[in-house]
Amino acid sequence: VSRFEGITMAPPDPILGVSEAFKADTNELKLNLGVGAYRTEDLQPYVLNVVKKAENLMLERGENKEYLPIEGLAAFNKVTAELLFGADNPVIQQQRVATIQGLSGTGSLRIAAALIERYFPGSKVLISSPTWGNHKNIFNDASVPWFEYRYYDPKTVGLDFSGMIEDIKAAPEGSFILLHGCAHNPTGIDPTPEQWEKIADVIQEKNHIPFFDVAYQGFASGSLDEDASSVRLFAARGMELLVAQSYSKNLGLYGERIGAINVLCSSADAATRVKSQLKRLARPMYSNPPIHGARIVANVVGIPELFSEWKEEMEMMAGRIKSVRQKLYDSLSRKDKSGKDWSFILKQIGMFSFTGLNKVKSENMSNKWHVYMTKDGRISLAGLSAAKCEYLADAIIDSYY
Numbered sequence: 001v002s003r004f005e006g007i008t009m010a011p012p013d014p015i016l017g018v019s020e021a022f023k024a025d026t027n028e029l030k031l032n033l034g035v036g037a038y039r040t041e042d043l044q045p046y047v048l049n050v051v052k053k054a055e056n057l058m059l060e061r062g063e064n065k066e067y068l069p070i071e072g073l074a075a076f077n078k079v080t081a082e083l084l085f086g087a088d089n090p091v092i093q094q095q096r097v098a099t100i101q102g103l104s105g106t107g108s109l110r111i112a113a114a115l116i117e118r119y120f121p122g123s124k125v126l127i128s129s130p131t132w133g134n135h136k137n138i139f140n141d142a143s144v145p146w147f148e149y150r151y152y153d154p155k156t157v158g159l160d161f162s163g164m165i166e167d168i169k170a171a172p173e174g175s176f177i178l179l180h181g182c183a184h185n186p187t188g189i190d191p192t193p194e195q196w197e198k199i200a201d202v203i204q205e206k207n208h209i210p211f212f213d214v215a216y217q218g219f220a221s222g223s224l225d226e227d228a229s230s231v232r233l234f235a236a237r238g239m240e241l242l243v244a245q246s247y248s249k250n251l252g253l254y255g256e257r258i259g260a261i262n263v264l265c266s267s268a269d270a271a272t273r274v275k276s277q278l279k280r281l282a283r284p285m286y287s288n289p290p291i292h293g294a295r296i297v298a299n300v301v302g303i304p305e306l307f308s309e310w311k312e313e314m315e316m317m318a319g320r321i322k323s324v325r326q327k328l329y330d331s332l333s334r335k336d337k338s339g340k341d342w343s344f345i346l347k348q349i350g351m352f353s354f355t356g357l358n359k360v361k362s363e364n365m366s367n368k369w370h371v372y373m374t375k376d377g378r379i380s381l382a383g384l385s386a387a388k389c390e391y392l393a394d395a396i397i398d399s400y401y
């Protein structure tokens, strides 16, 4: 008797499944605005020059392929925490950050979820509504209960700030609050600095634990420091917190699976103990992380001329996305005679724009216009060229009404 016979077909992933549908489409007008991966104006994937330079350096050195320690490459762990908090941040000097290399953002979130499951049984994680499609899967598979806080307001196509604060305030004391450090996915709507202050207030009042997901540092505004300001604000208040990091977008290392989990503790001693338990969770899960991406990041950040070139390339990528965002807005407002105000598109930041198109309308976008996007109405501007903005505006207007 076959034991696997009873296993059913899994549904396609809401995000990565869009790329499969795109690939199957033979129409040359097709446009993939699904997966959040940067493309050049020629709509080609982009390997940063600074990555190629680091890899040439690494090849010349003829480094070996020995196992990394469970916690990852020490040089990477050092620079990734400094990049996040700022090298001169007291939390770094006081050695209060427990950092281990993770399998990119997803793997880092997963290790953090495993830590929560083991040491905070019964605690819940609050996630924004909507949020990145994989957050719910990660906490479900780690057996960590979650529920949502209001975030997106369809009426204003903006942030439902009062709803967010109310829901965080109403959560059981000591809950984990999952926050997008910058460039909220899928909405592209970020709190203002004043709103971050109030979010920190309510989290402190309720003794909640902030849990940042930082997948776009430097990629949203073009500035590494600006995009880390929300995390640094909470750290400056003396709060304990978790931060998952990813280098998929800002350094274009998607397939290298390089990221980190950072746990900011109240003492160096606690950080040492937390780090030891993070290692204990990682060992049976994947034993130790991949070496190539860690070396690239350590070299790019550790070598001054590479670091400054990286910052230039990040500004270039962020700049291209900002300009197609503007161009899309210009095309929409010129073509749409209904007088609808499309300016919400300009208020959004980072890789994505939340168009307000619902599931049915987004299906019209792919069926009729061969424009592929996620069903929640998100488009990845990173997959849009200036040349295609007119066409996309036509498709959106046709699908909207």
Ligand SMILES: Cc1ncc(COP(=O)(O)O)c(CNOCC(=O)O)c1O
Pocket: 015, 034, 035, 036, 037, 103, 104, 105, 106, 107, 132, 180, 185, 213, 215, 245, 246, 247, 248, 254, 259
């Ligand atoms: C908020 C957030 N967290 C975490 C991640 C994790 O990415 P990775 O595991 O590649 O570091 C991502 C990557 N997004 O994936 C592309 C998409 O939404 O289309 C992310 O957006």
